[in-house]
Amino acid sequence: MKAFLDILEQLYRKILLGATLENDSHDYVFYLSLAFSDQDCSDCSDNLDVEGVHRPSSVHLATVSVAPVCLKRHSQMSSTREVMLLQLTVIKVMITRTLSVETEFHAKEKYRDIIKILLKSSDIDSKLTCMFQNLDKLLSHMAAKCLALLLYFQLREKITLSNSWIAFCQKNLSEYPERDKALYCLSTLTIVMKEILKDTCSQKTEILKQFLTPFNTIFEVFYNSLFSQHFENHQDFSKIVNSLICFLELLELLIASRIHLKLHFTCQRILFLKPSCVLDVISWPVQAFVKRKFIIFIKKCLLCKVGEDLCRGSVPALMPPDDHLDVDMLALADAVLQAVDLGLLRTLSVHGKPSHFGGDEVQPGWEHVPGPDYVILRAASLLIIRSLEIKFQNCASADEMKVDLQRFMSELLTFLKRHLQPSLQSHNLCEWLSRVFVEQDDDMLEAAKALLGIYLKLTRKCEATESLTQEKEMWNHHTHENGYNPHCIFLFLLKTIVFDSTVLLDFLISSETCFLEYFVRYLKLLQKDWDHFFTVCKYFDVTESKDSVNIYCCISSLVQDSSSNWTEPGPLAVLSHHRNAHACVCHASDASSEPLNQIVLSKEAYTTLPANSLSPCRASPSLVDYDSSDDSEEESTNQRLANSRLTSFHQEAVKKIQDRIGTSRGEKELSLKPQSRPLVPKESNTPFSVDCDLASDSTASQVGICYRTVKCFEELRGAIYRLQKKNLFPYNPTALLKLLKHVEAIYNKSLNPLYNSGILFPQTVFP
Template sequence: MEHTASCRERASSTCLTHVYRCLQSGLCPSHSAAEVAGVIFSRSLGGEDRQRAPAGYCHDNSLELTYISLTLVEKIISSLTSSLTSHSLPPPVALFCAEIVSVLFQDMDLMSQLVHQFHAEDQLLSHLTAKSGSTWVFYHLLKSGTVCPVWEQMCVQAFHNSTPGTELDACLWSLTEVLKRLLKGAHQEILWKLLAVFDSSLSVLCSKFIPEERREEFTHSRLSGTTFCLLLDLLEVLTASSLICGADVCFKSQRLTHIHSSALLTTISCSSQYFVKKRVLLLLKKAVLQKAGEDWALGEVLLSGLKYERFNSDMSMLSRSVLIAVAADWLQSVQVESASFFGGTRHIGGDEGQKPDCVMLSGVSLLLLKSMELHIQTAGGTAGVDGATEVYGYLQSLCGFLKKNRVELMEVTHPCCWVSLLFGEQDDDMMEASKALLSIFLHHRLSGLEESAELEAACASGCNPHCHFLLLLQSISFDHSILLDFLISTETCFLEYFVRYLKYLRADWQGFKAACGKVSVSDCHLSLQNSRPDSGAGDLCELTYKGEPEQVGFSLCVQPTDSPVETISMAAGIHLVEYSSSDESDPENMDCQDAPGTSVCDNGRFSASDVKQKISGPPIIKQQYESSHPPGLLSQSNSAHERTPEGSSSLTGHMSCPATAPLSGQVTCETSVSAVLCLSQLREVVTRLQTKKLFPYNPSSLIKLLEQVQDCFQQTHLSHFNE
């Protein structure tokens, strides 16, 4: 009997391997469809040899054959599914696969056997059966428009019972996978049918594991971390599906993240498992940003103009939950561990310092900021002094939380630096945070306080929009081409933030000038370490701003390149678009790219000749510039350009290096000149691209705003010069 079982296993393995390889190659196997279906069925779940064999006999081989069979089932159904739209399979192979599926799921009722194995103790077997079953459910939905009754019954029963185990895990994963596939394929009508089937059972499931009342007694403590994370994955898919509802009715199951937001916040502070805390926080962050499913869904699928009827009230519920929790000292209970690395996590002691988990820090910060912004948008009306005080209280609590968990934030003298330090490596989050802070400031600046008092309060709370914009420009070394990258990218909300800020800048130029002084002399350490695309990894450029009460110094450390003539731009990096590569571009006038052979900028100041060349109204700016700088500094600046190697040109926007640090007032002027020059260069490039019809959208309003900002600069400096 042992010899017979061994022979059958070898024959089955040979058959299954042959069929899989043929499908990979797009060929039709030599076996008949009925024969292959019989082998798959016997080896996947109903194998008689396994039942006849002595206990423990060839267990490993038999289990491996089961894994292979289930994998082949998934491969066959997936090939059929893709051929429904793309006709990727040759007709003979497609017919062969369809015959196998018909025999397995209609004649042999394989689906009943698959769902029966959802509760298998072997986790890999349970997962593979869920994977194969989900593939069939999705294919069946596309073909017939109906839900597989056996699978539906199993999942509904598991959700109502809510008994932790492999069966619940398999059902959670299976439903999540089917919903994801429907979302990716934009099968909206089928999606509503499936949600209608599970709406009630999913609500029951979440009510048991994420109760709205008595949150101190979380029943999810009975769940393993894996099971709870599977539940969070399902909640994200449900939340993502609500973004494409449009004006249609939204099921309660699609709103579960918002409904249970208060309990989820408590999970972050009460759960004993740190990775569960982080997963819950990321879910809430995606919900408040309306970016649920962004990691796997097609971008255009989740872009819906209309929202469901209760969308605003749900977002308001989420924002209120966050603000109520923060008011109740929720931030003090949020745990932040050391940053993770490939080997796990570790706590660093002694003088080495401890790097915190920036995912948690930025997630908590953005969750609070967006909740404040949403609360402003949904509350209606304008807030008084008390409202502004409450908002600044939230920001002070956030600053205290960040300082407690990130040491370097305690070292800066200007509170507005925290945005650049915290979000500097995540452009999309930084833009969202800046936009939220701008909305918060603009709303509460209408409270009746004096303008100077409001700006001082904003700086004290770290939410002065002028400071944030200047720090952003400093972090990119006033490189207009990086701003252009942001403008044409769909990965951030920079355009929305930029337009709104320019409107405010146009109306508050004095506040901008004051912020230039604050940012210039602040003890804000910002470093850029970029490798040139065409140089070795050791060619690094590090820019450090170090401030004292009365002066600010700039240092640039550059490792030599292969060529003694070549220098490294402070903004060396890879842009989204090679602007000079287009046939319609004007190479002589295109200033987007840094070129070899240009002078290195060693401080925070443009030369007077650069200002004269690049900003309209050069006499005004040049005279103002010269009047605010000693002749010695200007001569040193000019001599730096004279020493540029022959054959190289001075790059507009690069900074010259004085022997001594400028005074704070001079640095203030330098900062404003640098900022306006950057915006002026951006306007020129955008205008050129629009003229050549190379810009992805109509930037006319943006160009007009940039012109108005430049006019404000010229008028202010002209009046100052006349005085």
């Protein structure tokens, strides 16, 4: 017995190192054949002979000088269990080494020969199947893992799969839940699917076809049986939960293979053909972590991100169109929206105990952290947004799109208001996205991109049917009250990262988010919709002022020369009363007998940024310092001088404006203390424009959120340019640089007097 264990251990060590084996392959098969009965190993010498496998006269394995491995010593390996675990481990490592490209050719050929003999001579798949129901969970798991790798080896080597094993799986899956071995079949099938998707060989699609063909119809039968269960008929919920979790993993792999390998088996489409079955699980009386897994799974399906870790990244952006997949995605999106219509969000619980390692119970000594489950909030939000985007891609009616958008976004915002603390502010509901997704960059950008796609689709439809200013005004108002205005969403995103251009640069370089696609589409929109963006910036400046009060109250105070305690309305209220405000301003101009452009809001109404905020500032350190020390001294010096000039020019501009205003009005009436918000320069007429009614002077410098946004763009463009010049940027950013530069030009043009005089945005060290 000692010699038997020594040989197994030495064999394990040599295979672990990928060493070549010297003996005849049949000699090694003898020691790997699973022929033990459940008895002490002292009698194993009588049970080692199996049909077709001869006992070797002697096997001598040269001792390998390696560090000790984590194996139990001979004194501890006194039972059948340890011997079988060691055999299964050796088989598993041998298959892994055979399929590895790093294994030396002659060693790989020897391993392959041993495995083929083992498959032919010992009926090993049947023996492993019998071990599935072993009470020892480790032994059962190792048997399933070993069998899956043997099956994958047969697929790779174009060896016909065992009919007995196929029949075993078909019987247990088709007779669920009466049969209790379905879980082991699912586990084995899942491992095989993972190996296929991880493989880099060119025959991956053909291998998958060979594997799925015997199970194509059986999976559909099992799908129907699993999701049609009634809890009142089951006393053991754990069996259902285990089956749900295990099948969910396999279902994700099937859909991933559908997306990445362009196959169209029925078992790969079963979710899209019957999506309500999976959606119903969310309302089942099961643990919260099960519902969470299903919601995340559906979200990943809608985003085409299923199996992305196994398939070496997400789906390429330039893949050829798949009409069949588009039809299936539309069916899934319609099912999600129908479930929301039926009250999915109203019944979804996001409170309760936080989950730890897939469970719901808080361990002793851990404190319960109050608050909602943001994982579910994010997933539920993306379900609705992405489903709307998919549906609108196939919708021709602008009116139908508006009705659906208002209905479902209202449902979503109502759902979020119940759980977010503090609750969303009614004056700008677009804040919801940055609040919900602040801890998950990739999902936040997916949501922003989807909402931008919805906005662009609706805009094109509305432009074709609407031309009146009033209709456009109502359309912009609609985007605000339903929380999908693209400019608000982008500004809230910039506020979340404190206008740090290096964070945007990290997003652009990283392949983990869709930021590049989203950013390019937004910059193109910004060029066409600058007036709307500029107006939104002014609303942000008003609502962010610490001491701000109703703008129209301040204007009225100039007219009536008295104070009143008005409550500040939100930006949407400002928009709806724009015409009244304009009349008040005109009346104030007449009453004061001074030019309109000299009327300045009081500090309480419109404070300005601190002086130091005119220079590039950071509330937190940058993620990466891309202005590294390897820059040339001349370039670094020039950049610092340019930044210094820009800061001083802005400070000088503000001082000139303040001095000019101070000479026209007394300090008693108007405050000339340093202001923290810009006075709004005159802009072109827009549906929601506040124009010069709120401006102090036509030469006023915009140093609020609009300035900070464009300044962030300028810093980003400079960083990209420097990286490109050193060939350090991962792709060609020429088109992106042009877009950024064009936005800066539009901003400078809106400040034409200062721009022409060279005060704002002087020539920097990059073009």
